[in-house]
Amino acid sequence: SIPLGFFGGIGASSKKGVLVKGSNFLEGLNNINTVVFDKTGTITEGIFKVNKVISKNKCEDEVLYYAAHVEFYSNHPIAQSVVKAYNKEIDEELVAEFSEISGKGVKAKVNNRPVIVGNRNFLLQEGIEAYCYQSEEDEGSALYVAVDKELLGIILIGDKIKKESYSAIKGLNSRNINTVMLTGDSNKVAKQVSEKLQIGSVYSELLPHQKVEKFEQISNQSTGNTAFIGDGINDAPVIARSDIGIAMGGLGSDAAIEAADIVVMQDNPYKIIEALEVAKRTRSIVW
Numbered sequence: 001s002i003p004l005g006f007f008g009g010i011g012a013s014s015k016k017g018v019l020v021k022g023s024n025f026l027e028g029l030n031n032i033n034t035v036v037f038d039k040t041g042t043i044t045e046g047i048f049k050v051n052k053v054i055s056k057n058k059c060e061d062e063v064l065y066y067a068a069h070v071e072f073y074s075n076h077p078i079a080q081s082v083v084k085a086y087n088k089e090i091d092e093e094l095v096a097e098f099s100e101i102s103g104k105g106v107k108a109k110v111n112n113r114p115v116i117v118g119n120r121n122f123l124l125q126e127g128i129e130a131y132c133y134q135s136e137e138d139e140g141s142a143l144y145v146a147v148d149k150e151l152l153g154i155i156l157i158g159d160k161i162k163k164e165s166y167s168a169i170k171g172l173n174s175r176n177i178n179t180v181m182l183t184g185d186s187n188k189v190a191k192q193v194s195e196k197l198q199i200g201s202v203y204s205e206l207l208p209h210q211k212v213e214k215f216e217q218i219s220n221q222s223t224g225n226t227a228f229i230g231d232g233i234n235d236a237p238v239i240a241r242s243d244i245g246i247a248m249g250g251l252g253s254d255a256a257i258e259a260a261d262i263v264v265m266q267d268n269p270y271k272i273i274e275a276l277e278v279a280k281r282t283r284s285i286v287w
């Protein structure tokens with residue numbers, strides 16, 4: 001039978017916007033020794049802002065026009081920022097053959113011209129010569145835009161670290177719980193974020209399947225439970241495979257919420273510390 005104290009714990013945590021799908025996960029929180037975070041939308045707000053558009057032949061408007069027409073069909077936080085920056089009507093009838101390549105970018109035909117929007121590796125893989133743009137610290141991540149198989153321009157988008165991420169990482173560090181960050185974003189941006197937050201280790205430029213592999217490696221090396229916390233965009237497979245999978249915020253896919261052991265309703269990484277505290281108190285009731 002399930003000790004009653006566990007139910008008390010599940011109730012207490014749900015008042016704080018943390019839904020634990022069963023007492024064994026609450027108990028599992030007491031044995032965590034590593035917490036792995038997704039970056040975009042989890043540690044950072046995932047609300048991007050276009051900082052700058054670069055184009056070699058002064059066609060910044062054209063860069064945004066093509067990018068926005070394709071990104072209109074994606075629900076990635078990056079996509080929304082591009083549509084917002086374009087700030088004009090999207091002519092949906094001009095767009096055909098849209099596809100999204102998870103962790104890489106999007107492509108479609110706009111006005112019958114092939115358009116590709118995504119990170120540099122994606123464009124290189126599509127056979128497009130995309131030079132490496134060295135952004136300044138405050139310019140953010142580079143999004144490459146190709147039209148007719150040629151680089152048309154670069155959109156620089158910035159995201160902000162959530163203030164609760166600082167207290168979450170600090171709380172884990174002080175409890176001697178290892179912290180790790182996995183991201184599909186560039187090495188440069190990943191390093192900036194992890195250094196600011198003092199995250200133990202960081203792995204970047206990972207595709208969704210590589211996040212799973214990396215997570216499993218970390219999990220196998222860990223002596224206790226390994227938790228994963230993500231916003232559910234491109235990371236449902238990792239949530240599914242972790243000892244304790246945590247889906248955070250409302251943006252993620254239904255698949256992520258279904259795969260999760262714990263669902264955090266608010267977009268607040270500090271909830272992990274609150275969950276640890278609830279789990280600790282619950283154990284003391286039961287024991």
Ligand code: ADP
Pocket residue numbers: 038039040041071074076078079101102103104105106117118119141143182183184185186208233234
């Ligand atoms: P994270 O691991 O940081 O949560 P994702 O796996 O969602 O990031 O995406 C990784 C990278 O793939 C992004 O940094 C971006 O370069 C590219 N990317 C993903 N989706 C899109 C999109 N809709 N448009 C452009 N680029 C994208």
Ligand code: MG
Pocket residue numbers: 038039040041042230231232233234235
């Ligand atoms: Mg994410």
